[in-house]
Amino acid sequence: MEEEYEILENTVKDFNAKYVENNSLKFENESMGKEFVKLLADQGFFSMMGQSGEGAADVKTLSVVLENLAKSVPAVAVKTLLANSFLSLVNDPKITEAVANGSKSGTVTFSDLLVGPGQNGSLLLSDGKIKGEKQFVFGSDSDFIVTLLDTGELVLLKSGFTAGKKLKRLGFRSIGFSAVSVNSSDYDVLSKEGRKVLEKLYDQLSIPVAAISLGMSEAVSQKGLDYAKVRTAFGHYLKDFQPLAFELTSLIAEMEILKRYFEGLISTSPSRKEAMFLKHKALALAKDISKTSLQIHGGYGYLEDFGIEKFYRDSMALSVLFHNEEHEMEDLSTLVFETKAGFV
Amino acid sequence: MDFELSDDIKEAVVKAKEFANKYFTEEVAEKSDFNEEFPTEIVAISKKEKVLDFSNPWKVLVTIEELVRRDPGLGISVTISAFGAEIFMFFGNDAQKEKYMNPVFAGKRTLGLGVTEAGGGSDVAGIKCEARLDGDSYVLNGGKMFISNGQIADHFLVLARTSPPPSPEKKHKGLSVFVVDSKSPGFAINKLHGKLGVRATNTAELIFDNVRVPKEDMVGEEGKGFYYIMTFFNISRIYVAAQGLGIAHGALDRLLEYSKKYAPVSETGELSENLQLAIAEIATRVEATRNITYKAASYLFKFTPNPIVTSMAKFYAAESAVFATKRAIELMSLHGLTSDLERFFRDAKILDIWEGTTEVEKLIITRMMLKEGGA
Ligand SMILES: Cc1cc2nc3c(=O)[nH]c(=O)nc-3n(C[C@H](O)[C@H](O)[C@H](O)COP(=O)(O)OP(=O)(O)OC[C@H]3O[C@@H](n4cnc5c(N)ncnc54)[C@H](O)[C@@H]3O)c2cc1C
Numbered sequence: 001m002e003e004e005y006e007i008l009e010n011t012v013k014d015f016n017a018k019y020v021e022n023n024s025l026k027f028e029n030e031s032m033g034k035e036f037v038k039l040l041a042d043q044g045f046f047s048m049m050g051q052s053g054e055g056a057a058d059v060k061t062l063s064v065v066l067e068n069l070a071k072s073v074p075a076v077a078v079k080t081l082l083a084n085s086f087l088s089l090v091n092d093p094k095i096t097e098a099v100a101n102g103s104k105s106g107t108v109t110f111s112d113l114l115v116g117p118g119q120n121g122s123l124l125l126s127d128g129k130i131k132g133e134k135q136f137v138f139g140s141d142s143d144f145i146v147t148l149l150d151t152g153e154l155v156l157l158k159s160g161f162t163a164g165k166k167l168k169r170l171g172f173r174s175i176g177f178s179a180v181s182v183n184s185s186d187y188d189v190l191s192k193e194g195r196k197v198l199e200k201l202y203d204q205l206s207i208p209v210a211a212i213s214l215g216m217s218e219a220v221s222q223k224g225l226d227y228a229k230v231r232t233a234f235g236h237y238l239k240d241f242q243p244l245a246f247e248l249t250s251l252i253a254e255m256e257i258l259k260r261y262f263e264g265l266i267s268t269s270p271s272r273k274e275a276m277f278l279k280h281k282a283l284a285l286a287k288d289i290s291k292t293s294l295q296i297h298g299g300y301g302y303l304e305d306f307g308i309e310k311f312y313r314d315s316m317a318l319s320v321l322f323h324n325e326e327h328e329m330e331d332l333s334t335l336v337f338e339t340k341a342g343f344v
Numbered sequence: 345m346d347f348e349l350s351d352d353i354k355e356a357v358v359k360a361k362e363f364a365n366k367y368f369t370e371e372v373a374e375k376s377d378f379n380e381e382f383p384t385e386i387v388a389i390s391k392k393e394k395v396l397d398f399s400n401p402w403k404v405l406v407t408i409e410e411l412v413r414r415d416p417g418l419g420i421s422v423t424i425s426a427f428g429a430e431i432f433m434f435f436g437n438d439a440q441k442e443k444y445m446n447p448v449f450a451g452k453r454t455l456g457l458g459v460t461e462a463g464g465g466s467d468v469a470g471i472k473c474e475a476r477l478d479g480d481s482y483v484l485n486g487g488k489m490f491i492s493n494g495q496i497a498d499h500f501l502v503l504a505r506t507s508p509p510p511s512p513e514k515k516h517k518g519l520s521v522f523v524v525d526s527k528s529p530g531f532a533i534n535k536l537h538g539k540l541g542v543r544a545t546n547t548a549e550l551i552f553d554n555v556r557v558p559k560e561d562m563v564g565e566e567g568k569g570f571y572y573i574m575t576f577f578n579i580s581r582i583y584v585a586a587q588g589l590g591i592a593h594g595a596l597d598r599l600l601e602y603s604k605k606y607a608p609v610s611e612t613g614e615l616s617e618n619l620q621l622a623i624a625e626i627a628t629r630v631e632a633t634r635n636i637t638y639k640a641a642s643y644l645f646k647f648t649p650n651p652i653v654t655s656m657a658k659f660y661a662a663e664s665a666v667f668a669t670k671r672a673i674e675l676m677s678l679h680g681l682t683s684d685l686e687r688f689f690r691d692a693k694i695l696d697i698w699e700g701t702t703e704v705e706k707l708i709i710t711r712m713m714l715k716e717g718g719a
Binding site for chain 2: 025111114115116119135136167168169170177232233234235241243244287291294295298299301302303304305309312313316317319320321324325326329344
């Protein structure tokens with residue numbers, strides 16, 4: 001790994017040790033609190049991506065940060081990803097400054113790309129007002145929301161919206177997730193070709209999302225390794241039982257290969273196909289490795305105190321909030337076959 | 345060979361379905377899950393309405409399946425009040441059956457079973473809890489971990505060591521089972537919080553500090569406890585398989601509903617093949633789980649238990665529940681994540697752990713097959 005990334009990795013490690021690890025249950029389940037969000041912002045973590053409208057965003061340093069943040073509390077990494085996504089689309093200096101320094105928060109509704117037409121609510125602009133309801137808003141507790149109108153414009157909602165009842169909370173429980181009712185005349189139109197802009201940003205998140213998955217995989221596999229070395233059953237350390245040792249080893253082999261691939265990608269200019277390969281495999285790995293590590297912990301894995309079950313939930317939540325199996329496999333198949341594939 | 349359920353079993357299915365429809369509302373299920381709250385009221389109603397008919401184990405099996413299919417946390421809470429009672433049935437004396445078992449089957453009392461300890465659950469013979477004879481009673485010291493019904497049971501069946509193992513290889517000898525009253529002096533109970541799933545069920549740690557248990561509350565013979573517990577697991581694992589069947593079937597229900605309501609279709613109105621194949625795979629697993637579970641049950645209910653098939657059913661049902669809930673969420677995308685399916689996904693994982701982990705079940709299967717020469 002390049003020296004620059006190693007320094008960054010150590011910075012995040014120190015940050016985790018100092019501010020995150022002791023509060024992990026709270027940050028995961030309740031709220032991160034304004035003070036902590038400010039600390040996170042003070043590290044410069046919220047504005048690492050640059051403006052995605054101006055060509056290729058810089059997702060490399062961001063990805064290294066996310067990978068390492070995800071090792072302690074994946075929700076912190078995801079919060080950082082949302083802030084970066086937001087700042088990559090918004091230009092208003094007052095707003096960008098406030099979000100970058102953590103005094104305000106912003107989110108982007110990717111759900112428009114994840115569920116079918118008409119399943120994500122409806123927002124319409126008429127007589128200078130945006131009205132309607134948007135479903136599945138991840139980060140619905142934010143001060144600002146970037147979202148799509150039915151007519152295709154990407155808009156920044158600055159006020160005039162309220163979050164509804166919290167939706168079910170499989171993962172990232174400290175981040176708001178609900179429908180949002182909108183009745184707002186306080187907005188900016190960011191682009192007339194909103195879906196295209198959103199799709200471009202979503203594509204650029206392939207490596208950052210993979211980075212979060214890899215960070216989760218590293219953390220949860222380490223917990224599995226550590227536990228298997230100290231816990232005994234039938235007079236043997238768990239590490240000595242083939243079903244556990246082989247399964248975890250095999251998944252760690254996969255993880256190490258993906259990490260190499262990840263490091264390779266962030267030191268070059270990855271193609272869309274390569275970035276999607278990584279995301280596809282890293283998301284699946286995070287789910288598999290969390291499951292194995294939970295299983296190694298037996299009953300303790302099922303309790304939140306051991307810090308395993310959150311990875312089991314979060315890895316699944318991540319693979320739904322930032323990924324859609326069918327859409328992405330259709331795209332990826334088309335890239336692999338070099339002709340339209342995966343559609344009948 | 346007849347794969348049809350008899351009419352009275354079919355009636356039990358209908359009764360369970362009606363009960364779940366009436367009482368397992370999403371509001372109650374979500375609240376119990378969120379607050380980690382045992383659904384006391386619903387359990388009381390289920391007892392009053394005799395939802396579980398213990399006179400026929402097939403009825404118990406299909407009732408578990410059907411209730412869990414609607415909601416695993418509530419379904420298990422309603423069907424776990426008699427957990428361990430078969431130990432009385434097979435090994436208890438008449439007085440114990442009268443005093444402890446009958447009130448449990450009548451829905452008047454709640455039972456818990458304490459085997460697992462902080463130091464280990466798979467290695468049952470390695471438990472450390474001790475019972476020492478002192479006059480007319482045994483004195484119990486030690487603790488039990490992850491005990492279902494921990495805070496609500498009136499009595500627990502507790503496995504404890506009554507004599508040292510004759511050799512390190514014979515650790516399963518010298519263990520005995522006791523009935524312990526939850527109000528006994530020296531008995532402390534700590535609720536365990538923060539479970540991934542089955543949060544409606546009550547789970548606790550039990551601590552015994554010189555708890556006196558009258559001699560007559562030892563179940564069966566001294567030193568035979570390991571055998572009693574293993575016999576019990578060969579019964580209860582079939583009911584765990586039914587839990588897995590219910591969860592997998594519940595996931596299938598939800599995926600089918602999604603397919604009709606939200607899934608994209610081609611110009612000719614067909615679902616994507618990816619989704620069609622996933623549905624077929626889950627549905628086949630549900631069917632296979634049902635067949636193997638019912639086969640294990642038919643051996644047991646004819647008093648010719650087949651531990652190999654039982655362990656097959658238990659691990660296969662657990663894996664199928666985990667597989668089905670995972671695939672269903674992946675395919676249903678945000679619709680799955682924001683529906684009760686996310687709870688099913690969290691609940692399912694317990695089945696890989698409790699009453700014999702999936703790894704342990706697989707070891708049992710092979711070891712017994714090698715010993716006995718086949719299933
Ligand atoms: C919600 C909940 C409710 C429960 N209710 C009850 C209850 O009512 N009563 C009760 O007595 N217990 C109960 N349990 C405990 C449960 O049965 C145990 O957690 C389970 O038996 C596993 O034991 P353990 O947690 O100590 O894991 P361990 O035994 O430490 O096992 C850890 C890991 O090692 C693996 N392993 C162990 N031995 C081997 C081997 N030889 N080869 C390969 N792999 C191996 C296991 O499969 C597992 O993956 C409950 C647990 C939970 C979480």
